[in-house]
Each structure stands twice: as C-alpha cells, then as structure tokens.
Amino acid sequence: MAIEAFADPEALLRQHGLQVTAQRLSVLRAVSRHPHSTTDDIYTVVRAELGAISRQAVYDALASLTDKRILRRIQPAGSAARYETRVGDNHHHLICRGCGRTVDVDCAAGYAPCLTPTDNSDFEIDEAEVTYWGICPECAAATSSPSNTDDQHRRRTPEGTSDRGEGST
DSSP states (O other): OOGGGSSOHHHHHHHTTOOOOHHHHHHHHHHHHSTTEEHHHHHHHHHHHHSSOOHHHHHHHHHHHHHTTSSEEEOOTTSOOEEESOOSSOOEEEEETTTOOEEEEOOSSSSSSSOOOSOOTTOOOOOOOOEEEEOOHHHHHHHHOTTSOTGGGOOBOTTSSBTTSOOOO
16 A cells, blocks of 8 residues: 555554654655665655655664554565565565566465465464566566677576576676
C-alpha cells in the first residue's frame, strides 16, 4: 500500500503506537515514492527533503516502521535490504540480474501462503518468500547492443558473482 493510499499517515503512526516525527513521515514518503529502495537511497531522499538528518535516524525510523509492519523489509540474496509500503499480502519479487530493478509479483498460485511445504513440522505458516531472478527488457536490449562493452553488462548472480564465475563486480 502506497503512502498516498493512507488516508492519514500521522494517524497511522499513532495507531501503531509510534510518535509522529518529521523523520518518520519523510521516510514513509520516500519509501512510498521509491519502493524497493535501499537504506542509502532512502537516506538520500530524506536528507534532500529535511536537510540535516543522520543516517542512524533513518535506520531507526526504518526499524520502527518495519517492526510495526507499516513497511516491509526484503533482502534478496547478495543485495542490501530494501523497503516497500506494500504489506499485508503474500506478494513476491522479480529482480533484474543486470541493473537490480525490482518489481512486485502477485502470489503465484492460490491463497497465502502460495507455497505449501510437504512437511510443515507443525508450523503455522503465514508467509512464503519467493524471488524470481532474470534480466529486464532494458538490460537485455543493452546486452545485445554491439556498442556496449562486455564489462558494462556483466550479469550478476544472487551471490554477487558474475555468471561467468568471476569475482564480484
């Protein structure tokens, strides 16, 4: 759910027992406008909006908002944590190995959780996390362009190595 969908972000914070602060409101706006952003990306946006703010204040706001399930934190393999406002459903993500672009993908099949293990070990399962990896159309087009160098479009695996077995780029 995007922040614009929240009728009253201040009331939302109070409803979850959080103090309303300029930092939290700015972090909510940043994540809403830039879903799947890293902490560094969010810090840059919030700092541009508020001026002076510490990186720690952004970390603290993200932690509070995530703990209260106002934001969702995802951490794809080999990537920094990312944040989004879409919470409360069991959606998944599709990530480009070339540029890191991340998009939401609705549940693959049925009700949440969409994956049912053969043995749930008596757990009460409420979420399944699936990450699809591939190449977005822009990276695919750039890779096939003869004017681009090989190094500019080296595809990365979730482990941070190229698909040719080389070290991290």
